[in-house]
Amino acid sequence: xxxxxxxxxxxxxxxxxxxxxxxxxxxxxxxxxxxxxxxxxxxxxxxxxxxxxxxxxxxxxxxxxxxxxxxxxxxxxxxxxxxxxxxxxxxxx
Numbered sequence: 001x002x003x004x005x006x007x008x009x010x011x012x013x014x015x016x017x018x019x020x021x022x023x024x025x026x027x028x029x030x031x032x033x034x035x036x037x038x039x040x041x042x043x044x045x046x047x048x049x050x051x052x053x054x055x056x057x058x059x060x061x062x063x064x065x066x067x068x069x070x071x072x073x074x075x076x077x078x079x080x081x082x083x084x085x086x087x088x089x090x091x092x093x
Contacts, residue, residue: 019039029074061076
């Protein structure tokens with residue numbers, strides 16, 4: 001079983017996506033960037049696949065867009081930029 005299959009079997013992917021969504025919906029947009037970035041850094045350090053984390057962020061972003069939550073969506077996209085490496089070196093994940 002590969003790492004992705006193990007994490008999927010454990011339900012970790014669903015937990016990560018749910019936690020991202022909870023953070024994005026409950027923290028005011030002006031204070032959201034660092035909690036999202038810290039959470040991303042934590043799950044990556046625990047071995048969560050970067051590709052899956054990007055997919056989870058994309059899912060949350062699309063849900064926020066459908067809900068017309070532009071400010072929250074912008075913050076999610078900023079953290080996605082950190083994951084892609086499209087940021088200053090001290091912010092990359």
